[in-house]
Amino acid sequence: MNIIFILIVSLFFTGLVNRTKSIFSGRKGPGILQPIKDIVRLLKKGSVYSSASSFIFQIAPAVYFSTVFIAALFIPFGENPGLISFQFDFVLFAYLLALGKFFNVISALDTGSSFEGMGASREVLYSMLAEPAFFITIGSLGLLSGYSSFSRIFSSIHYSASGSPVIAYSLGILASIVFLFLGLIENSRVPVDDPKTHLELTMIHEVMILDNSGFDLGLILYTGILKFALYGALIANLFFLNTAYIIINVLIFFSFQILFALTVGLVESLMARFRMNQNPQVILMLSSVSLLIFLGVMIITGKI
Amino acid sequence: MKNKIYELVLISFTLAIAIATSIIAVFALNGPMFEVILPGNQIFGQIPLRIDALSAWMILIINFTFVTGVLYGTGYLRHYHDKPKNIRIHQLLFVILHISMILVCSVQNFIAFLIVWEIMAGSAFLLIIFESWNKSTVKAGLNYFIQSHVGILFIMISFIWVIVQTGSMDFNAIRTFSEHVPNPVSITLFFLLFIGFGFKAGFVPFHTWLPYAHPAAPAHISGMMSGVIIKLGIFGILRMLLLIKSSYLVIGEIILFVSIISGLYGVILAIVQHNLKKLLAYHSIENIGIIGIGIGIGSIGLGLHNDFLAIAGFAGGLLHMLNHSLFKSLLFYSAGSVYQQTGTLDVEKLGGLIKKMPHTAGLFLIAALAICGLPPLNGFISEFLIFSGLFAGLKSDSFSFSLFILTAIAALVTIGGLAIICFTKAFGVVFLGTERERFHTEPKEVPFLMLFPKYMVAFMIVSIGIFPQFFLWLLKNPVSLFVPNILNNSNGYFINQVAILSKIGMIGILILSLIFIVYGIKKYFEKTKVVTVSSTWGCGYVVPNPKMQYTASSFVKTYSNLIEPILSMHKSDVVLDQVFPGQKEYSSHNYDKLEFYLIDKNLKWLRKILLKLNFLQNGHIHFYILYGLFFIMLMILVSYGEYLWELLMNFLRLF
Structure with missing residues (x-):
């Protein structure tokens, strides 16, 4: 069920981000469904392939999409587990995203372009640096709830039930900050990367896909949005209420996704991108936030 | 003949x-x-x-x-x-x-x-x-x-x-x-x-x-x-x-500590290597670290009497032994094929080999994905088992122990991430792009005799990835040497793990089929459309040159700047002294810092001492015979001394 919601969100997510940005810069901006329309248009187009590229370049977008799509099947919806759920499923979740990243990077190297190599080098480093934060956060939440799969972890985080609700709620907020940042890094948005920059030297993700066109480009763009919706769903899962009316949780889900999109739009309107050599520090900061979550969990469970 | x-x-x-x-x-x-x-x-x-x-x-x-x-x-x-x-x-x-x-x-x-x-x-x-x-x-x-x-x-x-x-x-x-x-x-x-x-x-x-x-x-x-x-x-x-x-707990903690260091150190140095086989050698150190993390967690589990930890740790470690032997031998065989066809192992000189050696490239890719621990291949299975042991180990009563395990988790994740950097570099630079240097003889695919064993290994890698439950089942007896009665145990952790792995195998099949479906849809869409082949987008530049490709050093440049304190980099400085500087040279290479401090430095003073004894080694045979004689005499004296000592003791006991 959740996969349907994620797919619905993915239809308007980037549109919402763009709309926020346009309103902040005083423009009217395109419609909310414009990015999806663009993608559909791309899917219908023919392609240009680089003469340097090989089979890898052709299959990489399909791998990228498939891994993210299957990763989306892991996300639970409140009490209901995702389509795929087992003990420690979040390990597979993270490694699936890494598989997609791997193919993305080697397909950029496949073109033999200096720009794309540069983007690939940055992207692979940044996502490596971000990885520990995800594991520490999920591990800590698992410790808090005493369970070890996505659905059980999320469904059993009853904040008020534990001894110190203030710390517990702040943990939820910290965790959503971690997921928010992970979403931004994984999708190469401001403050780590700026998708609207027009110099290849300053791009990360955009420069990797310079040579993709037509169906492949559409697939890659759509996968990016899907990834956003996926992280948004993770955040929403932190705040679901333990209620019998599923409609309330559906509302919570969509409002958090919209809030997430608005935040991304706000960040992009109000902030400039960090300098490239500061990015590692910013990303490592995320790991320290996740360590804070761990310490908080330790306090709640009474170990320190 | x-x-x-x-x-x-x-x-x-x-x-x-x-x-x-x-x-x-x-x-x-x-x-x-x-x-x-x-x-x-x-x-x-x-x-x-x-x-x-x-x-x-x-x-x-x-x-x-x-x-x-x-x-x-x-x-x-x-x-x-x-x-x-x-x-x-x-x-x-x-x-x-x-x-x-x-x-x-x-x-x-x-x-x-x-x-x-x-x-x-x-x-x-x-x-x-x-x-x-x-x-x-x-x-x-x-x-x-x-x-x-x-x-x-x-x-x-x-x-x-x-x-x-x-x-x-x-x-x-x-x-x-x-x-x-x-x-x-x-x-x-x-x-x-x-x-x-x-x-x-x-x-x-x-x-x-x-x-x-x-x-x-x-x-x-x-x-x-x-x-x-x-x-x-x-x-x-x-x-x-x-x-x-x-005390298995102490032993396990020390093994875990050494393994974390090995894993991280191995992969950190692997990334900056430019000799393909040397890079793989450092990866062996990393993988020994991963196996060690499994064994460490296993013995901690024995020490804590936590069966889940012990089973996950030992099963993960033992399975990773098999897995590493598979993908690492495949990587070395492929590197050997590259070496034979091009005569070099320097990644900076290679490039674009996927078009000349498609089988070798494909096999290298499979092994590279497996060594990075990516699903649906075998490396993921053993790392998953180790991860599940680590996450289960987090739930302990002491804060410092939990923190230690958390460090291990972060280390294992970082190892995985760094391995991805390393193998995107290795695969991308050696096999993808265009060739960086022309060779005397055009590289071509290696003969069947060299490909067949590699396909055997690749077959095993994929089958462990897709049917992991059978291989974990094979491990029931080796693991039960450490943790007795894992099958009849009431907690059923082992059976449970087998069930989880069979799910992971199913997901592997799901991923592969989805990739094929999406790829098929794409091919179907493209059938009616115009598909052109053109040169790579050069940002407006129209005479691209293979030398302009991103090189292995530049690919890892951001990374190596970040970890420079750990490396010992030797760089030659370039000073631009004139308005129109002439030809300049720049070179950089790195050296294993631990090797420098632990081996080279100590060897230096050891040599100094041993040189003082050089006079003994003078090449005259009669001297050597004399040494032998001295030794025999020494032995006799020692035994005689012992005898005298005993006599003395017996004598003293009389009083």
Whole structure:
């Protein structure tokens, strides 16, 4: 069920981000469904392939999409587990995203372009640096709830039930900050990367896909949005209420996704991108936030 | 013709040994221990040959790697057809190595074990220096040989300790000895053994021989060294862990600590290597670290009496032993094929090989994905087991222990991430893009004899990834050596893990089919559309040149800036002194910092001391005879002194 919601969100997510940005810069901006329309248009187009590229370049977008799509099947919806759920499923979740990243990077190297190599080098480093934060956060939440799969972890985080609700709620907020940042890094948005920059030297993700066109480009763009919706769903899962009316949780889900999109739009309107050599520090900061979550969990469970 | 016969003899010999020992091993893996006691003699005592489930698992790994190795090696050595004598010796040593390795797994008598261990180390040394006409190869081989003997020294000391204390030559003496001594003593004994076997396994800081020996050896030997020889070190540690009764918690924590360091250090240095085989050698250190993390978690589980931890840790570690032997040998074989076709291992000179050697490239990609621990291949399965052990270990009562485990989780994740950087670099630069340098002979795909064994390995890699539950099931007996009764246990952790793995296998199939479906849809869409092939987008620049591609150094530049404090980088500075500077040169290379501080520096003062004793080595035979005489006299004096001492003691006792 959740996969349907994620797919619905993915239809308007980037549109919402763009709309926020346009309103902040005083423009009217395109419609909310414009990015999806663009993608559909791309899917219908023919392609240009680089003469340097090989089979890898052709299959990489399909791998990228498939891994993210299957990763989306892991996300639970409140009490209901995702389509795929087992003990420690979040390990597979993270490694699936890494598989997609791997193919993305080697397909950029496949073109033999200096720009794309540069983007690939940055992207692979940044996502490596971000990885520990995800594991520490999920591990800590698992410790808090005493369970070890996505659905059980999320469904059993009853904040008020534990001894110190203030710390517990702040943990939820910290965790959503971690997921928010992970979403931004994984999708190469401001403050780590700026998708609207027009110099290849300053791009990360955009420069990797310079040579993709037509169906492949559409697939890659759509996968990016899907990834956003996926992280948004993770955040929403932190705040679901333990209620019998599923409609309330559906509302919570969509409002958090919209809030997430608005935040991304706000960040992009109000902030400039960090300098490239500061990015590692910013990303490592995320790991320290996740360590804070761990310490908080330790306090709640009474170990320190 | 004559060469062909020798090749056939070698292959059939290896196959015969492999099949014969595998049959015993398969029985031992599924049933009771196989035990033969050879009579031995006065010095040795009885020589028990025991093949339990652990030995059986190791023997099966060894046999598979040797079968692929002999097939690939036969093809590889044809390149050196002008040196038939070297090849002949090489083939003979290959069989000796095979037999000695199987004996290492089964002999359980201290002296006999040391002898077969020595034969194994020695024959491996001679196999490494196949290209003995290269001075650097011999030097690398000697480096291995010496360090291997330092390791043997530690093993010998601890064996002698046990022999003196118990008077028995049987391995079981370790158990009886450790049961009767306090914990600190048995832990010390374990760590002497750990250092000894750690030299073979390549744990940091005993790793410095690996990055030299692997590039120097012929590709099939590198594959086997990395695949199975260093695993014997792990096997030794596991064997000792089974025998020593001690505080498993302390042992486990120290193994875990050393392994985290090894894993991180190995991969951190692997990324900045530009020699393909050296890069792979550092990755062996990393993977030994991952196996060690599994074993460490396993023994912590034993110490805490937490069955889940123990099962996940040992199963993950043992499975990773198999997995690493598969993908690492495949990587080395592929690197060897690249070396044979291009004559270089310098990644900066290679590029675009996927078009010339599509099979090799595809196989390298499979192995690279597997070593990064990406689903749906085998590396993920063992890392998943280790991860589940670690996450379960987080739930402890003490904060410091949880923090330690958290560090291990973060380390394992970072290792995985860094491995991805490393293999996107290695695969991307060597096989993708356009070629960076022209070679005298155009590289082409290697012959079938070299491809077939690689496909065998790749088949295993994929089948472990897709049907992991069967392989975990095979591990039920080896794991139950550590954790008794895992099948009949009421908690059912093992059965549960098997069920989870079968789910992961299903997801693997799901991913593969989804990729094919999406790819098919794309092809269908493109059928009616215009598809053109054009040059890579050059940002407006119209005369691109292969030299403009991103190089391996630039790919890891951001990373190497970040970790520069850990590396020891040597850079030559370029000073631009004029308005129109002339031709300038810049070079940078990195060196293993630990090697510098632990080996090179110490060697320097050791040399200084030993040079003082140089006068002893004067080349006159009569002097050497005199030394011998001195030694004999010393021995007589010592025993005489002992006798006198006893007399004195007896005399004193009279009063």
